[in-house]
Amino acid sequence: MPTVLITGANRGIGLELARQYSAKGWRVLATCRDPGAASELTAVEGDVDVYALNVDDAASVEALATTLKGQAVDVLFNNAGINVKKGPSIGDIDYGDWAATMDTNVFGPIRVAWAFRENVLASSRKIMAFTSSKMGSIAENTGGSITYRTSKTALNMAVSCLGIELKDRGIITVMFHPGHVRTDMGGPTAPVTAPQSAEGMRKVIATLGPDDNGSFKNFDGTPLPW
Template sequence: MSRSTEPPVVLITGANRGLGRALAQSFATAGATVLAACRDPASATFAPGQGAIRPLPLDAGNPDSIAALALALAGQPVDILVNNAGIRGAMGGIDTLEPGDFGAVMAVNALGPLLLTRALRPNLLAGRRRVVAMISSSSGSMTEGLDPDGDYAYRASKAALNVMTLKLGYDFPDLTCLLFHPGWVRTEMGGPEATVDADTAANGLTRLILAARPQDSGTFRRWNGDPMGW
């Protein structure tokens, strides 16, 4: 895989708000061309002077929407894919767990990234960097993911994402597949008491992703570069 000083093309899902929006702005500030995929591109507003950011429609939990995005991007090289879109789902614990909610969370947080990576693999292979970055969570860690929150679906979805990312890296050594815990981020999902602001997390993740090498494939790290326990 050749690397180039040319600005990379970066596709980010869930890019209209929260961490996804901060990631889009961070990559654009670093000089990347950003494809900002989100459910409602019309709602995706970015700060002036943020470089080339192109909003695109994507419902990350809908296979038809994923296929439509891949068709729209046919022949377009993509250097870096950041699978960031995610939902929390119900948090009431095992007694109130609903199968429909559990399935919806798994569809967006686990199956969606897998299907999108598969659909865009030709685009990634046409790119120069061939990096797939999955925004996971400490909630998906077997060693660090236990606390009183009752979000069974969210934890299961992130654990599934972790093992699927390892499997993708094993099956496709031409891709550099990375996992990241962004921290407890102050967003609509993370809430106002979270300890890391979105811009700080995004800037740290951007640096790590842009610096990624093939030998980093299969690693799980925090936004600041520290290793995460599995």
């Protein structure tokens, strides 16, 4: 039975990924900050285990890595992320919010990826997926939302470097723009539903090969510009 580890699985895209992978017969290791408050996640049927994980906290990450030592992880899906404020200009930035956004959106996913690299290496598929955003694209930058944009740009570069470092060990890294998704973060009028986004990314992950390492893709598999 293949296994997926998902961060930020208590709502939105992460919750839908947990539901879909479980429905497809995968073992799901779902994480969130407070499992006690994640009633929708704990209600997901199938072979699903829910763990507490704060990606901002190195001790929390290491504790879970110790708990799951020896557990092969075919797909590590780094989905946890935040968008604290949508400041329209540099002058509007709260630097504390910016630092918090970078901690969760950049340092957190890389911290998790490195802590669980041996779990991924022990699997047959060896995939590390990351929820990024086309708002991190420099080529398609339209300005605004600086804290969020810069966090996703930095994540893309960090994952690209990670992919280069782990390439010779067979790990494939991929960054996804999940679409403008109808979630708490994306808003109620967003054009893409969480099920559509999750299904698209799952299908792309199933087709990944070595040449896709370090790639930046839309949820439907379309390549995106850096």
